[in-house]
Amino acid sequence: MTTLHPTDRFPAPPTTAVPAADERFLRRVRKGRPEDPRWARPAFLALLLAIALAYLWNLSASGYANSFYSAAVQAGSQSWKAFFFGSLDAANAITVDKPPATLWPMALSVRIFGLSSWAILAPQVMMGVATAGVLYAAVRRRFGAAAGLITMAVFALTPVAALMFRFNNPDALLALLMTVTVYCVLRALENGRTKWLVWAGGAVGLAFLSKTLQAFLILPPLAVLYAVCAPTTVRKRFGQLGLSALAMVVAGGWWVAIVELWPASSRPYIGGSQNNSFLELTFGYNGLGRISGDETGSVGGGGGGQSGGQWGETGIDRMFNSEIGSQISWLLPAALILLVAGIWVTWKAKRTDTARAAFLAWGGSLLMTAVVFSFMAGIFHQYYTVALAPYIAALVGMGVTVLWEERAKWAASGVLGATVAVTAVWSYVLLGRTPDYLPWLRWAVLIGGLVGAAALLPAARAGRRLAFAAVGIGFVASLAGPTAYTLSTLNTGHQGSIVTAGPSGASTMGGGGRGGPGGGGGMQPPGQNSQNSQNSQNSQNSQNSQNGQNSRASQQGGAMGRPPTGGQGGFPGGSRQAQGQGTQQNGMPGGGPGGMAESGMRGGGGMGGLLNGSSVSSQAKKLLEKNAEAYTWAAAAIGSQNAAGYQLATGEPVMAIGGFNGSDPSPTLAQFKQYVEDGRIHYFISSGAGGMGGDSGTSSKISSWVEDTFEKVTAGGSTFYDLTRPKS
Numbered sequence: 001m002t003t004l005h006p007t008d009r010f011p012a013p014p015t016t017a018v019p020a021a022d023e024r025f026l027r028r029v030r031k032g033r034p035e036d037p038r039w040a041r042p043a044f045l046a047l048l049l050a051i052a053l054a055y056l057w058n059l060s061a062s063g064y065a066n067s068f069y070s071a072a073v074q075a076g077s078q079s080w081k082a083f084f085f086g087s088l089d090a091a092n093a094i095t096v097d098k099p100p101a102t103l104w105p106m107a108l109s110v111r112i113f114g115l116s117s118w119a120i121l122a123p124q125v126m127m128g129v130a131t132a133g134v135l136y137a138a139v140r141r142r143f144g145a146a147a148g149l150i151t152m153a154v155f156a157l158t159p160v161a162a163l164m165f166r167f168n169n170p171d172a173l174l175a176l177l178m179t180v181t182v183y184c185v186l187r188a189l190e191n192g193r194t195k196w197l198v199w200a201g202g203a204v205g206l207a208f209l210s211k212t213l214q215a216f217l218i219l220p221p222l223a224v225l226y227a228v229c230a231p232t233t234v235r236k237r238f239g240q241l242g243l244s245a246l247a248m249v250v251a252g253g254w255w256v257a258i259v260e261l262w263p264a265s266s267r268p269y270i271g272g273s274q275n276n277s278f279l280e281l282t283f284g285y286n287g288l289g290r291i292s293g294d295e296t297g298s299v300g301g302g303g304g305g306q307s308g309g310q311w312g313e314t315g316i317d318r319m320f321n322s323e324i325g326s327q328i329s330w331l332l333p334a335a336l337i338l339l340v341a342g343i344w345v346t347w348k349a350k351r352t353d354t355a356r357a358a359f360l361a362w363g364g365s366l367l368m369t370a371v372v373f374s375f376m377a378g379i380f381h382q383y384y385t386v387a388l389a390p391y392i393a394a395l396v397g398m399g400v401t402v403l404w405e406e407r408a409k410w411a412a413s414g415v416l417g418a419t420v421a422v423t424a425v426w427s428y429v430l431l432g433r434t435p436d437y438l439p440w441l442r443w444a445v446l447i448g449g450l451v452g453a454a455a456l457l458p459a460a461r462a463g464r465r466l467a468f469a470a471v472g473i474g475f476v477a478s479l480a481g482p483t484a485y486t487l488s489t490l491n492t493g494h495q496g497s498i499v500t501a502g503p504s505g506a507s508t509m510g511g512g513g514r515g516g517p518g519g520g521g522g523m524q525p526p527g528q529n530s531q532n533s534q535n536s537q538n539s540q541n542s543q544n545s546q547n548g549q550n551s552r553a554s555q556q557g558g559a560m561g562r563p564p565t566g567g568q569g570g571f572p573g574g575s576r577q578a579q580g581q582g583t584q585q586n587g588m589p590g591g592g593p594g595g596m597a598e599s600g601m602r603g604g605g606g607m608g609g610l611l612n613g614s615s616v617s618s619q620a621k622k623l624l625e626k627n628a629e630a631y632t633w634a635a636a637a638i639g640s641q642n643a644a645g646y647q648l649a650t651g652e653p654v655m656a657i658g659g660f661n662g663s664d665p666s667p668t669l670a671q672f673k674q675y676v677e678d679g680r681i682h683y684f685i686s687s688g689a690g691g692m693g694g695d696s697g698t699s700s701k702i703s704s705w706v707e708d709t710f711e712k713v714t715a716g717g718s719t720f721y722d723l724t725r726p727k728s
């Protein structure tokens with residue numbers, strides 16, 4: 001095989017030039033940089049606009065998306081204290097189980113535009129657009145505009161990216177900030193300027209305030225890369241890394257310091273912790289517990305380090321298996337091949353070569369994150385893999401461009417053809433996992449990809465037209481599968497705590513491909529029950545009728561404080577129906593969205609109430625709204641999702657007893673009794689067993705005390721206890 005030597009087709013990026021005195025900002029936006037071809041900036045702006053429009057399409061079909069975070073957004077739009085802490089309610093009883101940075105843009109949007117699906121989710125879409133823009137800027141700077149555009153397209157057409165940049169979980173902001181971090185490190189590697197490394201540290205600090213320790217996954221490869229390859233002295237490199245670390249601590253630590261120093265009696269309880277400590281939350285439930293599986297207070301605990309835990313199979317192939325593969329892995333084999341090829345091409349370049357550094361930066365970030373994801377035994381959801389999407393896209397954009405420029409060499413064109421062939425075969429496998437979804441597509445992808453791969457070898461030497469035709473066929477075949485899954489994702493609403501991209505059945509561990517978690521519905525903002533959501537639910541109901549018999553056995557015990565067991569399902573280890581798609585749950589009819597009775601919280605203590613907000617009847621809404629201004633909390637409910645449904649429906653604060661799982665020791669029974677004695681809570685919402693873990697500890701004690709002490713009230717089929725009316 002011919003040895004590939006470092007290419008000189010990619011000159012070092014230009015040093016920062018002082019713009020002419022008459023240069024205007026709008027001119028730069030319109031025309032781009034002088035070294036770019038004339039078509040580059042219009043193509044970039046057009047693709048950016050296309051991504052924005054595609055991601056905004058059908059946005060309201062997701063309603064409140066994850067009601068857990070939407071309730072916190074609503075609270076933050078009503079109370080600045082709730083905004084700062086990330087409280088679940090405006091009266092500041094308890095926070096979400098993450099830092100609040102991801103909530104801040106959405107809460108500001110709701111303050112400006114009012115509470116609606118669009119106001120909550122549009123900022124997430126803008127984060128997706130911004131991520132695409134940063135990727136283009138990073139790749140174009142060293143590899144040209146064409147590479148930047150390919151990168152943008154691959155990123156936007158990744159199914160899990162189309163899912164999470166239209167959803168209100170923390171992963172959207174995290175992915176954006178991780179992309180910004182790599183961009184800043186690459187800028188610092190160009191000329192050794194300290195400011196770019198400081199900006200990188202600041203981006204990581206802000207990412208920590210989005211999803212805690214996951215933000216640190218890419219630090220080791222990036223720090224080693226800068227320490228070895230930066231174009232400055234060794235002493236200065238380590239000094240710059242120290243300043244970057246300081247910037248990271250300041251950017252992420254200021255909020256942590258305030259929360260830890262704030263008197264616990266005057267701030268909300270830190271949700272997800274067992275000792276009301278954000279540091280405990282960071283290093284326990286959201287930190288090392290995610291790796292080991294020992295997560296105190298989590299839903300049934302972790303996997304305990306086993307290879308087949310309730311959060312799915314762990315191992316080197318996890319990113320490719322039936323649980324995860326269709327979300328992220330379409331071009332993952334290609335990215336790995338192109339990473340090796342890019343390092344090979346630039347192997348003999350000097351130490352400070354920025355092309356090789358770019359491959360190492362994006363590749364190191366990809367490998368570090370993927371390995372941790374593959375072996376973590378604790379809570380793991382398919383949508384976490386959105387973190388890999390920018391890294392994969394950048395490697396594909398850079399790698400394809402480098403090999404294209406070297407196509408006159410047999411080795412380069414052979415690797416490029418092999419990449420297309422491997423991608424086509426893998427797409428064929430992934431599409432085969434949903435055989436009823438566009439069955440013709442898998443064969444078209446396979447045949448087109450193999451034809452394009454075979455044509456690349458002679459085409460590379462037969463003229464530009466034939467070469468472009470071969471590349472075009474290969475490119476279309478490589479992106480056809482993820483494009484189809486992305487379009488399916490864009491065309492359906494997603495609700496609940498566990499959501500997946502693609503058509504129904506695309507992922508066997510988790511639900512949410514359509515509708516709510518596992519495909520069910522969930523809460524829609526008033527007036528936003530779109531036809532798409534209705535069609536989605538109808539589609540899922542037919543699937544439920546086929547799978548209902550097999551699912552019920554795995555549901556037994558799931559809603560009563562212990563996790564179900566078994567191989568498949570939307571809930572870890574359980575069936576897709578266990579998440580609430582309108583099927584029966586533990587004997588409870590699930591007539592409404594999310595598997596709950598349309599009238600209110602019946603069955604809310606099951607997995608439907610755990611994984612999505614409940615549907616609230618008009619009678620229940622009126623009951624809670626009546627005289628609500630006289631109370632701090634209009635009601636209290638076991639579990640955050642149960643509380644979120646009523647809070648979003650009424651606009652009034654609803655206390656979430658026990659946090660997300662109902663297992664946090666907040667409030668204690670004594671504290672709850674004091675709240676009731678002081679007349680601060682009007683109703684207690686009966687919710688069966690509560691959340692997972694809600695049948696033990698403080699939650700069950702509070703439930704028992706309420707049921708024994710106060711009068712029962714029904715409204716629209718839902719059961720409440722009036723805490724102002726003791727039993728006679």
